[in-house]
Amino acid sequence: MSRSPLRPATLVAGLAALSLGLSACGSGQVDTPTSPDTPQVRIVTSTDAWGAVAKAVGGNYAQVDPIIDSANQDPHGYEATPGDAATVGDAQLIVTNGGGYDAFMTGLVDASGNRAPVVDAVAVSGLEGAAEAAEAGGHDHAHGAHAGESPEEHAAHAGEGEEAGHEGHDHGAFNEHVWYSLPTVQKVAQQIADRLAEIDPSAAEYFRSNAQTVGGGVAQLTSKATEIGRAHPGARVAVTEPVPDHLLETAGVQNATPQEFSSAVEEGTDPPAAVVAQMLDLFRAQPPVDALIVNTQTESASTDQVRAAAEQAGVPVVEMSETMPDGVDDYVQWMNTNLDALNAALAR
Template structure:
């Protein structure tokens, strides 16, 4: 099963690719390691850059193409200057799954860089009767059989940075790849990845406790961005499918779906509204206002690290804590 294409990504890849080829051709053999022999790592977003930084420590110089916390990654347009960031990079980290195609086009032109693609590691794109991993929608339907609003989307949720097991796989893979670039520091990378993984374990325990404390709790999500986290937390996404798909595809939901969603919120039939702060629309803003008026807590989620976040674990812990606090009020 392949992820459903979400929104058109702007190209400019021909121009960017030419710039990258020019820079690569001019770069010297020492440019890849950067200052003080650090390993140059480039990520598509600052989420994956933060994971690379946690694993690489002071041995890496990490940058990302997308850093603006207010930007919508789906609509990002590649700039020629972006290509220069990838020149001489030793490791490239991206989300994949159709989420950051702008980066895929750039990274394809850096033939000698090691590439870590989170979605590929996740197994979420596997199909078949015996596939061990399922999409957010499939998993939700099976986990909550009999729920009135169980989803059965035909696409895989590509937002795998909210899937904690996948993030662990990315960290472990980065440790291996960085260890191949700098064999003398491979034990350090492995130790960093273990420390990071321990943090993910603690975070998972905290998330699981949310649903355990409030069995059967339902939420509305303006987009399925944090879907994997909601699954881990044992919460049911009660968002009508037609509403969720339309918002994600930037189209108008059917009036019936809007009315059904509004009724769930105004009737306080859900514990929380999970709100994507980076893709607000007039319709989602109206839903947010109705939740506030009804006294339904709102939990904001983002697709990139916001200002002030010190790293992935700090950012995700704050979101989990916010979700836990909101659900506990139900």
């Protein structure tokens, strides 16, 4: 489908080599033998995406429990349970996305009274607008506000943080899907290693070595994304929801989607008819956009209509998700698969 000139053979070969290298290395951990008696730091993450990063860093010395670990769960509308409250209450380290994305975690942390350190990915990202988004997302945790309550009472209070997060959350101002921001993932991995080193100083070198391994894998992903952009200059795509925007920016691939469309889908509302028409025009134009990226976890009548228009126009459809696909537990390999799918679509 791509209408750019023929790609240099060196770029194609480079992408193939990067793909092989990434498949071989994954996120990786330092190989340190352990026994059943090896103490493990209890880490709780909001989603399995951050859980995969935490596990890659913590390795054999960490037990990682993501609250959301299924592709059938939508973090935007997730309702915390008493079991979630108990899990968060036992954590020694908590990893959240922040920015209002996983606002249920704010309520769980505040309600549990757990004073464990919190790594907030949005807050540490350094992205433009991140500081404001982190504050608006309600991540100034008031530890101890509900100390002494039962898990059931904790879960009841957890909704308070979720409501606050949604009220202060402006999707148009900041894209909170920062696990698709490769530089952010590197920073979060390092932050996790630093916090784990404070909790278990005896394994500090192990944690930091693992974080470096994660960083190496992410650096290869960055190189691969850049090569995709170079191989497909001027490529334009449409997205049903702004999940992959940070990755597209790294690749230098233009997102031609009307912002009002993707924002409405993200908020669970119907885009105005005029905006839907603008979106459909992207596939009727000559030439149309090079690909459509669909978030499989926020499908609706509007996104189905857009997907049908893309397929009718012969525009390749790429599926990307907010949480990790079932059966996948390695962050680097997950993103590598996403990049392979994007590259294949742009090459058609």
